[in-house]
Amino acid sequence: MDWIYAHIISITTFTPLIAAILGLASVNITLSRWIFFFGSFISFLLSCFIWLNYSETLPIGQFSEIYPWLEHFGVFYRVEVNGLSLLFMVMCTFICPLLIMCIWDENVARLKTKLALILILETGMLGSLTATDLFLFYFFWEATLLPIYLIMGIFGKQRATHASTKLIIFNLFGSLLLLIGICNLYLAHAREFGFYTSNLQDLLNSNHLDLFTQKCLFLSFTLAFAVRLPFWPLHTWLLDAHSQAPKIGSAILSGILLKTGAYGFLRFSIPLFPDAFNYFSNFIVGLGILGAIWSAVAIYSEEDTGRIFAYASISHLSLASAAFAITDAGRLSVETISGGILRIISNGISMSALTFLLVFIDNKHEAGKQNANTNNAACTPWFTLCLFIAGIDLVGLPGTGGFVSNLILLLGAFNISFTKGGVLSLGALIGALAVLKLCKKILLLSTQSRGNQFDGLEPMEKLTVMPLLIAVIAAGCHPQGLLSKVRPSIDKLARKYQSHFMLKNQESSSHRAPTNLNQVEFIQKGGQ
Amino acid sequence: MFKSSLPILILVLGSIVTMLQSLSPKMNGKHAIKISILFFLGISLLFFIFPLPSSSSLFSVIYQLDSYSKLFILLLFVTLISLCGLAINSYLEANVFEGKVASILQISLLSMVMVICSENLCVIFLGMELNSIAFFALAGFIRPNRFSLEGALKYFLLGSFASAILVFGLSLLYACAGTLQLNLIISALRNSPHSLPWVPLGSCATLIGFAFKMSLAPCQLWTPDTYEASPTIITGYLSISSILLTTNLAMKVFTLGAADLASPWFLIFTAIVGISVVFASILALVQTSIKRILAYSTISQSGYLTIILCSLPTSSAHTGESIVFYLISFTISSIVAFGIIMSLENKNQENLNLDDLKGLAYCMPWYAIGISIALASLAGVPTTVGFISKLFLFVSVVDQKSTLMIALVAVCNCISLFHYLRIILFMYLSDPSQKSSKFSPKPSCFRAPILISACLAAILLGTFLPGHTLELIAPMIRSKLSIP
Secondary structure: OHHHHHOHHHHHHHHHHHHHHHHHHOOOHHHHHHHHHHHHHHHHHHHHHHHHHOOOOOOOOEEEEEEEEEHHHOEEEEEEEOHHHHHHHHHHHHHHHHHHHHOOOOOHHHHHHHHHHHHHHHHHHHHHHHEOEHHHHHHHHHHOHHHHHHHHHHHOOOOHHHHHHHHHHHHHHHHHHHHHHHHHHHHHHHHHHOOOOOEHHHHHHOOOOOHHHHHHHHHHHHHHHHHHOOOOOOOHHHHHHHHHOOHHHHHHHHHHHOHHHHHHHHHHHHHHOHHHHHHHHHHHHHHHHHHHHHHHHHHHHOOOHHHHHHHHHHHHHHHHHHHHOOEEOOEEOHHHHHHHHHHHHHHHHHHHHHHHHHHHHHHHHHHOOOOOOOOOOOOOHHHHHHHHHHHHHHHOOOOOHHHHHHHHHHHHHHHHOHHHHHHHHHHHHHHHHHHHHHHHHHHHHHHHHHOOOOOOOOHHHHHHHHHHHHHHHHHHHOHHHHHHHHHHHHHHHHHHHHHHHHHHHHHHHHHOOOOOHHHHHHHHHHHO | OOOOOHHHHHHHHHHHHHHHHOOOOOOOOOHHHHHHHHHHHHHHHHHHHOOOOOOOOOOOOOOOOOHHHHHHHHHHHHHHHHHHHHHOOOOOHHHHOOHHHHHHHHHHHHHHHHHHHOOEHHHHHHHHHHHHHHHHHHHHHOOOOHHHHHHHHHHHHHHHHHHHHHHHHHHHHHHHHOOOEHHHHHHHHHHOHHHOOHHHHHHHHHHHHHHHHHOOOOOOOHHHHHHHHOOHHHHHHHHHHHHHHHHHHHHHHHHOOOHHHHHHHHHHHHHHHHHHHHHHHHHHOOOOEHHHHHHHHHHHHHHHHHHHHHOOOOOOOHHHHHHHHHHHHHHHHHHHHHHHHHHHOEOOEOOOEOHHHOOHHHHOHHHHHHHHHHHHHHHOOOOOHHHHHHHHHHHHHHHOOOHHHHHHHHHHHHHHHHHHHHHHHHHHOOOOOOOOOOOOOOOOOOHHHHHHHHHHHHHHHHHOOHHHHHHHHHHHHHHHHOOO
């Protein structure tokens, strides 16, 4: 029992992988399906366990494990959970079993491959969320690329090769930039301190890079995360990916994969390169809002479901990333970051729910071709309910997590600066318009199918989608439950950022010799 | 006196025995040859790894067996033994296990051992020449059709030119330095810079000779044609052995103190490597033959190895370990890749195309997994050993602080990763009209153990064991590089 407790993060991360291998090896299809499901479900239970046992009073990184990996080079297998990773972990492990339930009854010939790839992807994602060693983080980051490429390429639609090529080229380029940034940081540290390490803590504590190096490294890290997020103008791969992917691929992308970008930005870019982040923050806010508005406007010219989906995703996530970058005079706003994280989480859950609805419509399309029952007046109450709840969550109406996230986000933004708050609220408003188009499209699809086969959700399908919507409403009614675990890490992030700038201001003010009293007063005020 | 050279004598004996066996038609091309070649290779390997304690050091001037050389010898022997084991029950079995071919295989191995264990210029040149000649013969001999002969002839002509230029360069260096021992040559060249008009010319000529062997630009054009034309066992053996051999030589030269002498040459190295990797990555995108793709991958891998070698003089002990680890990962991936291609080939499908691989994952899943692991390792996908070597490559490149090099390596790595993954995707796209596989490899009891252990090694060395492997390699490298 102690052993399990001591290694709980590794067990959570690798259970899906082991389930994937076991499921692929077993010959009986039903047995493999159950193995896959139980693998992801056990992972979910374990992450709930971590969630419940994560203490808000102890230091930030808990449940840590350290093993030597490439000891000579100072690279260790270091995993630990902090508030940020906790929330994303639980979301990821929550969505995965539901994904498996969603495609339970599909085309049997290649179902095993699809499910196995989903589970391998989940392992990569969980690993990258918990790794604190930079090379280990890169290991898991790259490990997610091959499964998503294969899912997109094998199970996609007609132009799947084109879409998967675009996906892989964009993401590979981002990953290689990330690798170059990590190597640079690793070697710079070694040159300055004489020993090799790629532990995040060591690199954070010994951070005396000059501004130019910081800017270059910040750009290389952030471009990698921006490609994954995706951030305008690096978003074009997601359009093709969502339009050509199998529907479940959309769920994986929006629910799981894109969140690693946001996580990486918060965990690595901001703490490691605070000066560069300060320099680029307005630029990021501007680009994010531009992306949000652009996507929301572009969505009205699209007719393809996948592309509409993608634009809605991009709009929301760009806004959340812009929210992360709201900073003023060396102060990070805890509210905007919490709001942004909550927005990302609720966006992921709702988008996955919408994807599941699309999968159910598709299943009915393919399943019954000759259905004599043409009762056009058949109601689809559950379907409409699910669509409604997911829609209002994305728009941000009260009672859902989206509302709370918008509230906190805009509150924090207005606290920092009126203009930024105003621009963000404009972005949120226009983003809501994008969601309307998305919901309209899904309703249209269901109505078109209703004439033939679609007459509501099966019980199994209800079981699949209801947990997501309950989570959405729970986030709206009791957001404190979600945010309380995250809050200490965000506080620490903001504190460190602020103290970094206070130190810098003090140093620069001690160098300056004031010539008159007015100047002294000015310096003292600036140091606050 | 003979105790120390026992393993070499066993190899010589083996080549004579198999040559004699080729005279009898009852033995030729049958089990007898297989047994004798594997037997002699095995015994020789044992005596290399566990040498008899020798009393006299008659040959020690030209032949030294330290743990560093043993590592390279082990890799070479493992390559040849695995490839021979995989060739059993392949479609070219009778041709490969002909007495003459077996004998030339052992002679080529012998020549490589000579190069690895010696620091005498004459012996090195002798070994390289013997190696080249053996491969000229092997490339065209086994499968005597026009296509094969064309590839072998290209290799022979270009190789002869390269050997001639190599011997010209080496003789110039000998003339300037007055000695045949590598370390003495380098110290002589460092101490007396006034014989300089001949030294750059000699070094340049030597570099051209080695660049040919290592498939670097501008001498890399023979590689795709020869690799495609040779039978797959020879392609695999040639690819792995030329990289191992030339890297060993380059490390010897760099570690014997040629650092400061070599620094003006780094611009040339950068240019050579840049052209090689760009050439290999871009041209590999339009290929359809699997062996040509692997040839282009060998060119880019040797380019990347040269980059890591370039940081050897100026950087720490870690570079030596990185290079050896890179070689180990390349060996394992190539054995798996070439081994599976060997198993899939048959009389009707001599040169595998990408189209042949379509749908392999559903007809023959284990083979598809093997190829995926090999290609993923060459590409540098995580959980394979190739990923760790990619990490080392990037640490090395970034350490050299040349922005152009970093950009080139990143772009080329991206392109080559993409086209490897495209091949893997191809295998998983199934052709609905194809009901059963067109490959029917003959069952062989050697194939599964060799391929499974190589695949397991590729994955284990990428996940759990890299640290342990590096710890094993480190003392060997440190003693060679004389770093405390």
